[in-house]
Amino acid sequence: MFRRLSDRASGEVTFTFDGLPVRASAGDSVAAALLAAGVRACRTTPVSGAPRGPYCMMGVCFECLVRIDGMDNRQGCLVPVQEGMRVETQHGARALTTEPAQ
Amino acid sequence: MTEGMVRRGHGIADLADEYDVIVVGAGPAGLSAATMLARFKARTLLVDENQTPGGQIYRAITLAQSADRRRLGEDYWRGRGIAEDFLNSEAEYAPATTAWSIQSVQDDAERIVGQEVGLSSTGMARLIRAKQVVLATGALERPFPIPGWTLPGVMTAGAAQIALKTSGLVPSGKVVIAGTGPLLYLLAAQLIEAGARVSTVLDTTPRENWLRAFRHAPGFLVSPYLAKGLKLLRTVQRRTRVIRWVSELAAEGEGGLREVVWRAGGCEHRLPADLLLLHQGVVPNVNFSNAAGCAHEWDEAQLTFRPQIDEWYGSSVAGLSLAGDGAGIRGAEAAAIQGRIAGLGCASRLGLVAPAERDRLAVPLRRSLARAMRGRRFLDELYRPGKEFRVPQDPDTIVCRCEEISAGQIRTSVSAGAGGPNQMKVFLRCGMGPCQGRLCGLTVTELIADERSKHPCEIGFYRLRFPIKPLRLRELAALPQTQTAKVAVLADLADTHHSADWNERKPQ
Numbered sequence: 001m002f003r004r005l006s007d008r009a010s011g012e013v014t015f016t017f018d019g020l021p022v023r024a025s026a027g028d029s030v031a032a033a034l035l036a037a038g039v040r041a042c043r044t045t046p047v048s049g050a051p052r053g054p055y056c057m058m059g060v061c062f063e064c065l066v067r068i069d070g071m072d073n074r075q076g077c078l079v080p081v082q083e084g085m086r087v088e089t090q091h092g093a094r095a096l097t098t099e100p101a102q
Numbered sequence: 103m104t105e106g107m108v109r110r111g112h113g114i115a116d117l118a119d120e121y122d123v124i125v126v127g128a129g130p131a132g133l134s135a136a137t138m139l140a141r142f143k144a145r146t147l148l149v150d151e152n153q154t155p156g157g158q159i160y161r162a163i164t165l166a167q168s169a170d171r172r173r174l175g176e177d178y179w180r181g182r183g184i185a186e187d188f189l190n191s192e193a194e195y196a197p198a199t200t201a202w203s204i205q206s207v208q209d210d211a212e213r214i215v216g217q218e219v220g221l222s223s224t225g226m227a228r229l230i231r232a233k234q235v236v237l238a239t240g241a242l243e244r245p246f247p248i249p250g251w252t253l254p255g256v257m258t259a260g261a262a263q264i265a266l267k268t269s270g271l272v273p274s275g276k277v278v279i280a281g282t283g284p285l286l287y288l289l290a291a292q293l294i295e296a297g298a299r300v301s302t303v304l305d306t307t308p309r310e311n312w313l314r315a316f317r318h319a320p321g322f323l324v325s326p327y328l329a330k331g332l333k334l335l336r337t338v339q340r341r342t343r344v345i346r347w348v349s350e351l352a353a354e355g356e357g358g359l360r361e362v363v364w365r366a367g368g369c370e371h372r373l374p375a376d377l378l379l380l381h382q383g384v385v386p387n388v389n390f391s392n393a394a395g396c397a398h399e400w401d402e403a404q405l406t407f408r409p410q411i412d413e414w415y416g417s418s419v420a421g422l423s424l425a426g427d428g429a430g431i432r433g434a435e436a437a438a439i440q441g442r443i444a445g446l447g448c449a450s451r452l453g454l455v456a457p458a459e460r461d462r463l464a465v466p467l468r469r470s471l472a473r474a475m476r477g478r479r480f481l482d483e484l485y486r487p488g489k490e491f492r493v494p495q496d497p498d499t500i501v502c503r504c505e506e507i508s509a510g511q512i513r514t515s516v517s518a519g520a521g522g523p524n525q526m527k528v529f530l531r532c533g534m535g536p537c538q539g540r541l542c543g544l545t546v547t548e549l550i551a552d553e554r555s556k557h558p559c560e561i562g563f564y565r566l567r568f569p570i571k572p573l574r575l576r577e578l579a580a581l582p583q584t585q586t587a588k589v590a591v592l593a594d595l596a597d598t599h600h601s602a603d604w605n606e607r608k609p610q
């Protein structure tokens with residue numbers, strides 16, 4: 001889907017996506033790193049379970065939601081990847097551990 | 103690169119409790135406003151969600167190399183000066199920081215004496231006061247609700263540009279670009295210059311727009327848009343196939359994009375595709391100004407709502423100004439000038455510049471602004487997206503991506519009594535997902551207007567509330583338990599349950 005320009009590859013970072021190692025460039029957002037690795041869908045919807053992938057890359061659509069280091073609902077397009085990060089597909093709704101109390 | 107370009111931003115914990123001015127958004131408008139304010143010695147804080155300054159047009163400009171200049175063009179490179187001026191100023195800069203609320207602070211006589219802005223970054227939230235706030239939150243790409251637009255493999259053309267600017271990623275495989283708008287050919291040309299092999303550009307500009315635009319041709323002919331536009335068109339046409347007068351468009355595939363289907367010249371066409379990039383212009387990102395209670399109006403030329411502003415870019419809420427494309431689409435050059443005028447307005451309200459001096463300084467700025475806006479009317483008319491691409495005719499087309507609500511469901515709910523966007527929330531939960539209506543608001547308004555044979559201005563837009571982005575419990579817990587803080591956060595949450603809503607949603 002995407003390939004990286006040779007003059008733009010900077011320091012290499014390794015993270016995992018659903019347990020598999022993925023190589024990225026320092027400065028990539030998680031969403032960009034996944035696109036570069038050929039990952040199209042990064043979550044399924046809470047309503048119908050349909051697969052979705054990044055749509056806007058600028059923080060407005062919330063289609064890039066992933067689980068990062070155990071925390072659900074991170075906007076992959078706004079979070080820079082980091083060495084050793086654990087990124088996972090987000091399946092439907094997130095666990096009820098981190099949202100505000102009623 | 104100067105020292106300034108590498109200056110580090112401030113972490114949220116290091117920010118002061120109070121500033122003269124908080125500017126939200128580090129695009130041309132926000133950068134210019136903050137630079138202007140710092141010049142008048144206003145204690146200024148600029149916050150932006152992104153890691154580096156630049157906003158949309160100048161995204162990642164402080165990291166750009168000469169190869170990026172070649173690929174992205176001189177208009178992009180111009181952003182270096184704007185970013186540099188800001189980074190060399192005394193203004194403080196908090197990157198990777200999201201602003202999620204704003205609340206007026208009143209004195210005992212109930213006069214508004216300032217604003218309290220909710221900020222969060224890397225898991226920490228704070229409420230910071232300012233006497234004046236400038237929102238320069240820019241635009242987003244207009245929703246493009248076609249069948250299949252939620253399939254993985256369908257993105258906006260702007261999203262591909264962002265991947266190119268920030269990560270040097272170029273679309274590969276079978277790539278189709280579709281839509282309309284002054285930026286469509288720019289985005290296509292940039293991707294092509296960067297080495298993307300775009301198989302086809304599907305131009306959805308309606309034929310009749312040319313007639314309507316013609317009246318405004320004189321302004322366009324003397325504007326720089328003409329030469330730039332022709333150059334982009336040539337680049338794209340030389341390197342890829344352009345199909346015009348596309349009247350229907352759909353993305354098809356199971357679990358991901360497989361084919362793009364369109365209708366042109368009365369025939370249906372299909373093309374296998376790995377990536378479909380959609381774009382039909384940009385519209386103001388009104389979520390913040392809407393939630394802040396600013397008055398908005400319908401802009402008929404741009405088919406969108408935009409906040410009302412005065413000659414100093416002040417909104418209807420005291421102490422809150424709006425500059426740049428977030429206040430109405432005028433383009434990047436105009437955004438930078440507006441930012442400076444808004445900065446002058448704030449500086450004057452703070453008593454840092456006398457009104458006469460403010461007016462004198464604004465004269466050349468207003469002149470440049472008028473020049474920068476030449477030709478816009480022509481572009482607005484020419485690139486007005488067709489109704490079939492704004493108001494889905496196929497009842498199965500998804501309108502609200504978050505809650506997966508279709509055009510048919512919305513039309514049926516209108517008949518069942520949901521006469522406006524806010525009732526539609528109650529009926530269908532549309533607009534209540536995490537994007538908070540950013541990707542469906544305009545479509546819902548126009549669909550209801552269509553169904554009720556009314557004008558969108560009679561239908562209105564979602565009434566939005568803070569926090570405009572979901573917060574986490576630990577961010578809330580970290581907030582000081584002052585009275586205002588409690589009111590700001592708890593009232594909002596109690597009102598909307600926005601953040602809770604989308605989390606508790608279970609698969610059905």
Ligand SMILES: Cc1cc2nc3c(=O)[nH]c(=O)nc-3n(C[C@H](O)[C@@H](O)[C@H](O)COP(=O)(O)OP(=O)(O)OC[C@H]3O[C@@H](n4cnc5c(N)ncnc54)[C@H](O)[C@@H]3O)c2cc1C
Nearest residue numbers: 127129130131151157158159201239240260426427433434
């Ligand atoms: C994806 C995209 C690509 C574009 N590319 C071009 C281009 O190449 N050339 C061109 O001429 N025009 C482009 N535009 C049009 C754009 O609107 C420009 O005219 C210009 O960038 C507008 O400047 P601005 O300062 O008003 O806002 P922007 O440049 O959009 O800057 C707004 C900034 O505010 C930040 N922000 C928004 N909300 C918040 C919040 N709640 N908290 C913290 N920060 C926030 C954003 O992260 C962004 O950095 C593009 C628009 C989009 C949407």
Ligand code: FES
Nearest residue numbers: 057061062064077
């Ligand atoms: S891709 Fe749209 S919010 Fe991240």
